[in-house]
Amino acid sequence: MTTNPQPEPVTMKPATMKKTPAPVDPSAPVVLNHVSRWYGEVIGVNDIDVSIPGGVTGLLGPNGAGKTTLIRLMTGQIRPSKGEVRVLGESVWNNPGIYRRIGLCPDLDSFWETMTGYEFVRYTARLAGYSAGDASTRALAQLDRVKLTHAKDRKVGGYSKGMRQRVKLAQAMVHDPELVVLDEPLTGLDPVGRREVIELVRELGEQGRHVVVSSHILHEVEAMTPRILLIHRGRIVAAGEVHDIRAMIDEHPHRIEIECDDVRALARRLLEFDDVIRVAIEDDAKRLRVETVRPDDFYSRVPELAIETGIGIERMTSSDDNLEAVFHYLVK
Amino acid sequence: MALYDQGYRHWDGALSGHATRWLTITQHGVRQALRNKWLVGLLLLSQLPMIGLSFVAYGMLQAGDRIAQMEGADAAAVRMAEGLGADFFMKLVPMEIFWVVVICAFAGAGLVARDRESRALEIYFSRPLTRLDYLIGKFGIIFTFSMFATIVPSLLLYAVAVICQPTMGYLKQTWTMPFALAAVSIVISTSASAVVLAFSSLGSRYRLVAVGWIGFYFVSIGFAQMLFGLTKQPEFTIVGFMNNLERVAIALLGATVRREYDYSWMWSALVLAVLTFGGLLLVLRRVRAVEAVK
Numbered sequence: 001m002t003t004n005p006q007p008e009p010v011t012m013k014p015a016t017m018k019k020t021p022a023p024v025d026p027s028a029p030v031v032l033n034h035v036s037r038w039y040g041e042v043i044g045v046n047d048i049d050v051s052i053p054g055g056v057t058g059l060l061g062p063n064g065a066g067k068t069t070l071i072r073l074m075t076g077q078i079r080p081s082k083g084e085v086r087v088l089g090e091s092v093w094n095n096p097g098i099y100r101r102i103g104l105c106p107d108l109d110s111f112w113e114t115m116t117g118y119e120f121v122r123y124t125a126r127l128a129g130y131s132a133g134d135a136s137t138r139a140l141a142q143l144d145r146v147k148l149t150h151a152k153d154r155k156v157g158g159y160s161k162g163m164r165q166r167v168k169l170a171q172a173m174v175h176d177p178e179l180v181v182l183d184e185p186l187t188g189l190d191p192v193g194r195r196e197v198i199e200l201v202r203e204l205g206e207q208g209r210h211v212v213v214s215s216h217i218l219h220e221v222e223a224m225t226p227r228i229l230l231i232h233r234g235r236i237v238a239a240g241e242v243h244d245i246r247a248m249i250d251e252h253p254h255r256i257e258i259e260c261d262d263v264r265a266l267a268r269r270l271l272e273f274d275d276v277i278r279v280a281i282e283d284d285a286k287r288l289r290v291e292t293v294r295p296d297d298f299y300s301r302v303p304e305l306a307i308e309t310g311i312g313i314e315r316m317t318s319s320d321d322n323l324e325a326v327f328h329y330l331v332k
Numbered sequence: 333m334a335l336y337d338q339g340y341r342h343w344d345g346a347l348s349g350h351a352t353r354w355l356t357i358t359q360h361g362v363r364q365a366l367r368n369k370w371l372v373g374l375l376l377l378s379q380l381p382m383i384g385l386s387f388v389a390y391g392m393l394q395a396g397d398r399i400a401q402m403e404g405a406d407a408a409a410v411r412m413a414e415g416l417g418a419d420f421f422m423k424l425v426p427m428e429i430f431w432v433v434v435i436c437a438f439a440g441a442g443l444v445a446r447d448r449e450s451r452a453l454e455i456y457f458s459r460p461l462t463r464l465d466y467l468i469g470k471f472g473i474i475f476t477f478s479m480f481a482t483i484v485p486s487l488l489l490y491a492v493a494v495i496c497q498p499t500m501g502y503l504k505q506t507w508t509m510p511f512a513l514a515a516v517s518i519v520i521s522t523s524a525s526a527v528v529l530a531f532s533s534l535g536s537r538y539r540l541v542a543v544g545w546i547g548f549y550f551v552s553i554g555f556a557q558m559l560f561g562l563t564k565q566p567e568f569t570i571v572g573f574m575n576n577l578e579r580v581a582i583a584l585l586g587a588t589v590r591r592e593y594d595y596s597w598m599w600s601a602l603v604l605a606v607l608t609f610g611g612l613l614l615v616l617r618r619v620r621a622v623e624a625v626k
Binding site: 075077096097098099100102103104106108109110111112113114115123124126127128129171175 | 350353356357360364446447450451452453454455456457458459460461462465
């Protein structure tokens with residue numbers, strides 16, 4: 001059997017990041033004991049041995065890292081090829097009763113397009129065992145919670161991407177689960193929608209629920225919880241606090257590209273700062289490539305520079321913003 | 333000062349038991365399907381054969397009155413039981429089967445296929461449901477409509493036959509007929525529902541599933557007729573889905589066995605049992621929360 005190449009052992013500088021695997025806490029809400037999952041000859045997750053404590057935990061990894069596989073294992077949607085997944089003290093595979101206590105918001109759209117939002121959420125409540133009356137009450141409450149009351153009588157097929165995402169969230173919470181698992185819940189949401197969902201996740205955590213939320217965008221997870229699990233190539237590569245990740249990123253040169261109308265003038269000014277370790281002018285003389293070890297400082301400084309010097313900055317991008325770059329730092 | 337726990341507290345009201353969870357799927361599915369006016373129209377059309385045969389029964393009643401005047405009430409009852417007996421009700425069966433096939437294509441082909449297409453299985457199986465609950469729930473939907481197209485016209489036709497009689501003699505002669513008609517309806521509905529669900533679980537485009545199901549029905553009949561025509565061996569008709577349903581119906585109603593069905597009805601029952609259980613097992617195997625390569 002061939003498998004994906006595995007990352008090298010993790011070496012992390014900040015003290016709070018776990019260099020060696022943390023001992024698995026069997027009483028934690030989610031416990032994965034040496035869990036692996038193969039799809040034919042392709043490995044989805046590889047020997048994951050971790051416990052996810054109560055509260056809100058972010059599952060962070062680049063696309064294709066194995067987040068969705070891990071979530072499906074955690075929610076009993078797929079069977080582990082090896083190992084065992086225990087959720088809220090019970091084995092989750094082939095245990096439908098546990099779904100009274102778990103709420104799942106899948107990553108892709110999964111619903112009946114011909115139903116209205118209200119019918120959809122109500123039906124999922126009925127499937128969870130609530131009476132017709134209770135299901136109606138709960139569906140309305142959850143739709144209100146995700147700000148969809150105004151569209152409750154519209155067919156889901158006519159919903160925007162953001163509305164679809166919110167109705168999925170409503171169905172995940174309608175049966176009042178102890179553990180809510182959200183797979184990329186912010187995908188497709190506009191900034192206002194994102195903020196609302198982030199608030200919602202925080203609120204769930206404050207209510208004492210356990211929430212596992214996946215994302216491939218660091219700042220999104222950071223806004224929801226300080227505690228994260230980093231997954232890469234099917235393995236948990238780190239567990240700890242978001243600021244440690246930030247610190248690690250900051251310790252490495254951060255590449256930023258700037259397009260402006262006077263690259264040479266801007267380059268001269270930027271080299272005055274000690275966090276800027278390299279500035280290169282691209283061939284077209286319209287772009288600068290800057291390497292900095294303190295990206296946050298750099299980002300706050302650039303607008304001031306633009307005002308001060310009168311240089312027109314057309315675009316500023318960073319390839320390092322994507323999580324692949326973070327993982328590159330982490331596992332090298 | 334008393335400090336109260338602010339932590340999460342799960343709703344502690346009563347939830348319905350697991351045993352009836354499939355019923356939620358069935359109820360919901362039936363309600364949703366009945367919103368489709370085309371389906372409602374088909375269900376009503378499926379009663380037409382019964383209405384037509386009711387006129388035939390009424391015509392026979394007129395003849396019965398004349399017999400009663402000439403030969404007496406008892407003789408008339410016996411003659412009516414013969415005329416409105418098993419062979420008369422057997423006329424309804426092929427038409428019922430036809431309508432069941434049409435209704436299954438319309439209301440059954442998408443039952444699993446649409447869930448697969450819309451990835452709704454992931455939602456189902458993130459609830460306290462087993463695959464068996466799902467299967468029974470979906471089966472219940474199409475079984476309900478199939479029964480509407482079979483047991484309702486059968487029993488109504490029998491009721492018409494009884495009501496039109498001047499005496500209770502006919503009822504005494506044919507009192508087992510409603511049970512036989514119910515049994516035939518159950519056999520037709522169960523077999524058709526299971527097979528169409530199996531077809532539905534094989535695809536994710538319900539129109540293709542519907543075409544496949546109707547194709548299976550007509551091709552199997554054509555194949556059976558062709559083999560019978562070539563060999564003159566009645567046993568070959570067991571390759572036809574409708575032929576097996578008819579053969580079992582003849583046995584249950586006690587109707588006259590036609591030449592192409594001149595073999596033991598047990599063979600047809602066996603074929604139907606294999607198709608029914610095989611179909612349901614196939615659905616169980618095909619239905620997964622997430623489709624993953626093994």
